[in-house]
Amino acid sequence: MQRLRGLVERYVRFWDATEHPRVLGVVRILLAIVVLYDFWQIWLYDLVTPLLGTQDTGGWNDLLARDTPPFLYQVLPAEPWVARLHFALLVLSAALFGLGFFTRTSAFVLMVLWAQIQLNSPLSDRAIDLLCRNILMIYVFAGGGRWGSLDALMRTGRLAGDGQPVGSWARYLIIGQLVVMYFTAGVQKVGILWLPIGHFAALYVILQDPALARFDFAYLASQPFFFFTQIGTAVTMLWQWGYPLVLLWYWYKNTPGRPGWLRAFSNRWHLHLWWVAIGAIFHLLLAITMELGIFPWAMLALYPAFVDPEELVDLWSRAVAWVRPGSRPQGAA
Amino acid sequence: MTASPPSFRAWLRAGLISLALVVHGIYALPSPVAVDDADLNSGEGREEVRRWVEMLNGIGIALTAEELGELVKTWSTRGANVHNAMKRPFRTWMRQTGTGQGWGLFASPDTYPHRLEIYVFEGNDWVPIFRRNDPELRFLDGPLRYRRVRGIYDGSTGRQRVVYWNFSRWVARRALLAHPEASRVRVQMVGTHTTLPWEKPDPTEVVRAKRVFTREALFPDDGLAVP
Numbered sequence: 385m386q387r388l389r390g391l392v393e394r395y396v397r398f399w400d401a402t403e404h405p406r407v408l409g410v411v412r413i414l415l416a417i418v419v420l421y422d423f424w425q426i427w428l429y430d431l432v433t434p435l436l437g438t439q440d441t442g443g444w445n446d447l448l449a450r451d452t453p454p455f456l457y458q459v460l461p462a463e464p465w466v467a468r469l470h471f472a473l474l475v476l477s478a479a480l481f482g483l484g485f486f487t488r489t490s491a492f493v494l495m496v497l498w499a500q501i502q503l504n505s506p507l508s509d510r511a512i513d514l515l516c517r518n519i520l521m522i523y524v525f526a527g528g529g530r531w532g533s534l535d536a537l538m539r540t541g542r543l544a545g546d547g548q549p550v551g552s553w554a555r556y557l558i559i560g561q562l563v564v565m566y567f568t569a570g571v572q573k574v575g576i577l578w579l580p581i582g583h584f585a586a587l588y589v590i591l592q593d594p595a596l597a598r599f600d601f602a603y604l605a606s607q608p609f610f611f612f613t614q615i616g617t618a619v620t621m622l623w624q625w626g627y628p629l630v631l632l633w634y635w636y637k638n639t640p641g642r643p644g645w646l647r648a649f650s651n652r653w654h655l656h657l658w659w660v661a662i663g664a665i666f667h668l669l670l671a672i673t674m675e676l677g678i679f680p681w682a683m684l685a686l687y688p689a690f691v692d693p694e695e696l697v698d699l700w701s702r703a704v705a706w707v708r709p710g711s712r713p714q715g716a717a
Numbered sequence: 718m719t720a721s722p723p724s725f726r727a728w729l730r731a732g733l734i735s736l737a738l739v740v741h742g743i744y745a746l747p748s749p750v751a752v753d754d755a756d757l758n759s760g761e762g763r764e765e766v767r768r769w770v771e772m773l774n775g776i777g778i779a780l781t782a783e784e785l786g787e788l789v790k791t792w793s794t795r796g797a798n799v800h801n802a803m804k805r806p807f808r809t810w811m812r813q814t815g816t817g818q819g820w821g822l823f824a825s826p827d828t829y830p831h832r833l834e835i836y837v838f839e840g841n842d843w844v845p846i847f848r849r850n851d852p853e854l855r856f857l858d859g860p861l862r863y864r865r866v867r868g869i870y871d872g873s874t875g876r877q878r879v880v881y882w883n884f885s886r887w888v889a890r891r892a893l894l895a896h897p898e899a900s901r902v903r904v905q906m907v908g909t910h911t912t913l914p915w916e917k918p919d920p921t922e923v924v925r926a927k928r929v930f931t932r933e934a935l936f937p938d939d940g941l942a943v944p
Contacts, residue, residue: 397727400723400727435865439879443883444887499812499813508864514815514818517815521816557734564818565820568818569820571747572820574825577768578826586826588914589826593827593830594831595830596830600850606914
């Protein structure tokens with residue numbers, strides 16, 4: 385009983401940990417930039433009414449013919465200005481979220497208005513939209529506006545805030561969300577072409593899909609290019625199936641005093657960062673080869689969550705020193 | 718020295734996070750989508766079943782395509798039903814917040830993909846103005862590549878959806894405005910078949926979801942290019 389209580393208390397303390405708010409601030413700003421870019425495309429291509437409006441006003445979806453119309457059209461009339469108002473509020477809330485102005489409220493408003501896009505036009509709401517809204521839900525409760533925000537400026541007189549710690553749980557949940565996404569995406573790849581018995585041909589087949597491929601990839605049928613796609617398929621499967629390992633590397637990182645050669649190896653070689661680096665390369669390749677919109681960029685916007693606030697400073701200092709060799713890395717040991 | 722016990726706030730936070738983890742854990746369960754006869758009879762479905770049957774027969778498990786199809790249908794439907802029942806209590810919250818889990822990304826690559834094409838009728842002939850990934854035919858290339866628009870047409874080929882009809886009319890209006898000499902516009906999806914490099918290529922192309930719009934129908938006042 386005592387042991388169980390001890391375990392539960394450790395679990396409670398795990399979620400009670402705190403840290404500097406800069407990582408949450410960086411993720412918030414990057415995510416808002418990506419989201420605003422996506423909304424800008426809706427405006428640029430004159431898609432506000434087609435995507436958000438009712439059929440009578442020029443929309444593509446028969447919202448009002450459904451058993452339960454989207455909430456927006458239950459409370460507002462089916463008129464053209466509603467779609468424009470919806471869009472304006474989306475942009476405004478995304479901008480305020482990025483600026484960190486009433487951060488929790490703007491995260492909530494953005495999430496709910498974004499959910500209305502899903503209800504209005506389910507086919508144009510993709511997996512990345514769902515993921516972003518999940519992250520916004522975390523920000524509704526987290527201290528994401530304590531750094532790099534107007535909230536911080538108003539509260540402390542400095543954009544960077546006063547460094548008062550916030551709950552680490554928000555960053556942990558973002559990491560957990562990414563682990564769940566990658567892992568379950570891996571285990572649901574049941575199509576035979578993902579497997580050795582399907583010749584690891586999945587990537588080749590996906591890149592022949594005209595709706596997805598950024599270019600004509602017919603040349604991949606010849607060698608050695610087909611072999612490269614097979615390698616890509618196998619690595620994708622291994623990486624996604626093995627993604628929960630990143631949690632092991634984090635546990636090792638947080639318990640460096642414990643024994644074990646794997647812990648020592650993982651901590652010496654920063655295996656968690658290798659996992660992150662492979663993911664970044666994976667998403668950059670997706671961005672180059674496939675037409676997935678903001679998917680790779682929104683994923684990369686969340687990647688700073690993989691490092692803790694001190695690591696982020698250290699990595700930033702190293703990156704600056706690499707770009708400007710004269711400057712000394714400040715955070716490096 | 719022992720650490721002081723967690724505060725009430727810490728307990729509350731851990732409890733709420735645990736609740737969220739349970740709910741999202743239920744949503745994240747990698748349960749199958751209910752497969753029906755339409756899925757099994759699609760080109761992609763038939764090919765997937767054929768490959769699995771070949772593999773299973775190869776390792777000594779005697780199953781026909783029909784038997785495997787029936788098994789997949791039965792068990793995927795049962796799995797999906799159980800999963801839906803588990804999700805039911807939280808559905809309203811998830812729906813209104815647009816949150817949830819469900820990451821079947823490229824679970825089964827499509828060996829029968831579709832290509833969007835747009836034609837205008839000028840002179841006495843249909844002239845192509847857009848063909849996906851054809852660098853010479855790029856009318857409305859930007860919006861048609863945009864992910865939210867791609868989802869509309871790429872997700873509509875198997876079913877006659879109102880949204881595809883409205884989308885194609887939107888495309889047609891723009892095509893007629895940009896091509897004042899054109900009298901009609903045709904929007905269609907062309908089904909292709911991707912074979913593996915060592916298999917016999919299949920050049921068969923099937924036109925689906927074809928919509929033809931006349932200028933008179935879209936601009937009824939005078940039939941001219943004024944919306």
